[in-house]
Amino acid sequence: MTETLIPINIVIGDRTYRIKIAPQDEGQVRATLKLVNEKILTFKTEFAGKDMQD
Template identity: 75%
Template sequence: MQELIPINVVIGDRTYRIKIEPQDEEVVRKTLKLINDKVIEFKTQFAGRDMQDYIAMVVLWYATQPATEGAPGLDRTVLDALARMEQQLDKVL
């Protein structure tokens, strides 16, 4: 197991110190950029809210995006496996 590396991340107006696998750093940073860009976008669209409102809107937006758009770290194999599992659940339900 590789040693976790500490990085500082900023979400909205707060800084967090987290530890991640070195190979995950690029994905984490790209995801943070996407999140912070969306916070800025929502701030311009919905003036007068507080930061918690903007972050909640971003979380909702991110969670409802198709996997290829909303989760840059997922590869095609994982997406295919998730689609197969969803089909199996649909059959059972």
């Protein structure tokens, strides 16, 4: 049984990544990305002047 994966582009911390996920997981992945990026924005404002590099 082969599950079909779909490629999506995601953005985390101003970087774009291409990942493959199951179609039924797309909504959950995008909701999680929204939370992650909101947290990153919070940290960016709290720690202004810090570099976003690894």
